[in-house]
Amino acid sequence: MSESFWRTGISQVKPGEIRISGYDIADLIRHGSFGDVVYLLFKGEWPQKGEGRLVEAILISSCEHSLAAPSTDATRLVASCGVPLPSAVAAGILAIGEFHAGAIETCARTLLEGLPDGETDLQGSATRLVEKVLARGERLLGFGHPVHHLDPRVGPLFDLAQELGLAARWVPFALEVERALQEKLKRKLPINVDGAIGALLLEMGLDWRVGKAFFVISRAAGLSAHYMEQVSRERPFKAARYDEIEYNGPSPRDLPPA
Amino acid sequence: MSESFWRTGISQVKPGEIRISGYDIADLIRHGSFGDVVYLLFKGEWPQKGEGRLVEAILISSCEHSLAAPSTDATRLVASCGVPLPSAVAAGILAIGEFHAGAIETCARTLLEGLPDGETDLQGSATRLVEKVLARGERLLGFGHPVHHLDPRVGPLFDLAQELGLAARWVPFALEVERALQEKLKRKLPINVDGAIGALLLEMGLDWRVGKAFFVISRAAGLSAHYMEQVSRERPFKAARYDEIEYNGPSPRDLPPA
């Protein structure tokens, strides 16, 4: 393999030495949290004001949601088939898409659209954004949740961000959008964990395109735990029973004569 | 990339030319069936006596089993999350493991164990094999099916093999094992599609380790159809409802004081 086939600025490996963005892995193990290092991997710089702590909080908030998630159900089904843990966890990770944690990125992008650089009128911007998005016939992703009226993960995340000085612009703007949405819809659709994480990524100066990555890293933990539980406690080959599947296709018929 | 990083004897690509095992892709498209080419890919030689036709029959037999399969359920769940088709199909393929089509390989290996080269006493060998396997406390995989008492795919597969002269040793031996198993257990556990395919791989002189490959190729078709149906007819984010999940873990509790 020629030197130029692979190129990277993320880390460097030499005999006896591993450096991530220039920092010695031994120093990172000794002095960093996993949240610090995740931030470093995405940002290329060491956190300046507690972003690592906020990353940890985000990872905790998203790591597990019981079986009320397609990713977890997929992992459990695959785990029941006698495959290694990474296969079952990968199957669950593949469920992370536009309709499963995708609102992190969509919400962040929408917030960016609604509050251009230098704009200081958060309230007015929020009202205009909500009107614009609804006028396009779109939903405001990141607000409302199928199970939780008030998502129990949002408060602690926003509190911590506040404490760290990481709730300066996008967190208050997201809350203004929540308010404007309520005024428009005449009912409250509180910001959910996806929307909250979207706002927090922006507060930390991260690219919103890493939204799914946060969820992947985090949920890999919960999915791994479900794999362990499935293989240690449940029977193999978990599947729908043939007589509980509704069939709505063509009636029995014969092949046409050859 | 140096010339020696990658090596293969499967196919060769040059500008304007693709050859699989030496055969021109244009000739293969014109004169072969997909079954012929699958056989060629695994065996490295062109089929001599209709093996391609038998491969096709195997691929048809395994391509679809409604939602009564973990692979299909996993594909549908993942498909509901707004991801591309290959993600959802890959998730289903990951469910193919020891307990989902794994009996193809296990059965083939067991048949090989029970009938050494040159052994011509199929009946006695089958009786001894069944006794040996049961004495080890193992099950004879490839016999019996959770849904089908008589697996509707086995008869047509064995009939075709017979017709092609590909039922000379392993098919009759598998049927002797079925008989011996019935005598021992005092109930009939008919050979199922996995066991049948295991025997047919041996008849065609293929490595039994390709068993899961046959299932992967075949079921990729059914899984793809389920992806299309899921995204065109069903709602997003298919998951277990929170109130239909049985929770059997620790009761609510507080964190210990820091």
Added chain:
Amino acid sequence: MSESFWRTGISQVKPGEIRISGYDIADLIRHGSFGDVVYLLFKGEWPQKGEGRLVEAILISSCEHSLAAPSTDATRLVASCGVPLPSAVAAGILAIGEFHAGAIETCARTLLEGLPDGETDLQGSATRLVEKVLARGERLLGFGHPVHHLDPRVGPLFDLAQELGLAARWVPFALEVERALQEKLKRKLPINVDGAIGALLLEMGLDWRVGKAFFVISRAAGLSAHYMEQVSRERPFKAARYDEIEYNGPSPRDLPPA
């Protein structure tokens, strides 16, 4: 699981009976080709004029392209790590995306855009389509190939389609687009296998969204063969060597004082 959690019209499973779109699996095994059944899975109807033969040709054309494909390289790398075949094949399938076989769907959609129902002026429509697409700053996907000037798979596919009466509209239109593109660019970008398959899906009346599915099913065969070769002939843990990776990130540095 309640009867309504899962619904499907693709197949029905009962004890001793499996039907795909109403047809008995035993009949399909006896009388169909795999291509017929793949067509049935996507279309819901039995092929009327040899579409199954064309599906087989498509599957053959795409099944293998040596290691000159990201999907194959990914499968080989994963296969080197001591994992089951489905894991390595799934990794390769995950590489099937917008830039790897994605042109099948894009090309089909572009052809549909350029030739509305009832339009009979193929030549003029092709010229207008090429101008429109280029004016949008887009490329015409499905034309030109990084390795093959003349893609060796296209001729045999189109010949067969012609023979079967399945080259009535979209094949000639694709060739008109090829001509118009050459006139516009002053160099020939011949239609490639992806573009050809895109046109053939339309000829068969299939939804263009199944384009990646065809490639997934087909390439699963080649990827499986590569898994077998990797594990039987090569050493474990295939990876780039640390001293052949170009590092272009930050220089060694110390963590800031805590």
Added chain:
Amino acid sequence: MSESFWRTGISQVKPGEIRISGYDIADLIRHGSFGDVVYLLFKGEWPQKGEGRLVEAILISSCEHSLAAPSTDATRLVASCGVPLPSAVAAGILAIGEFHAGAIETCARTLLEGLPDGETDLQGSATRLVEKVLARGERLLGFGHPVHHLDPRVGPLFDLAQELGLAARWVPFALEVERALQEKLKRKLPINVDGAIGALLLEMGLDWRVGKAFFVISRAAGLSAHYMEQVSRERPFKAARYDEIEYNGPSPRDLPPA
């Protein structure tokens, strides 16, 4: 879905409430580290003596190893094909197998084999274990590394474990095995990061079968960073060039006459 189709003791979800092993998600976000929660997910109990800090150190140690890993190379290849981040990360995760991080589990199991409950002679047990494993013709996995003579991650991990009182039995035993191995082989094969993590899992009272899970969670971070770098800095469709692949299969040949 009936209440009994899905069962779990990992977490419980109700409207406005998420509890992991009984602990409120809001409390976990506020007071825990991600390492604490990962420990909780696998153990079902809150860490008692700093295990969460050790889990974090393990996650940091394994998160990134440049492109000198099959998982990373697979992720980059797949990322080059125009697919979402979870697809490319899943492909990398699928490379985690017996020969890629598998030594975590194998080493832990070997240590357990060599030092039964109640045995206090670490030195003699280590000598006997090394002799036994080598006599079986096996290698002692978790010792030696293809790139690092002295793995730079082991020292800081063991130092931290010592500091936390989590180096009481399995860490010293692993070091005894290292010593015994050196005596037997007459050269030093220092314990590597996989072996170290294997020992640390045992120190924390975790099931050694979670070894790959730790690596999956950790490496998901590095793989995600590589996805971002690939799609933002590199060209699409990364693959081996056709003229750099060594072909060693059959020469060009014609199909036999039909």
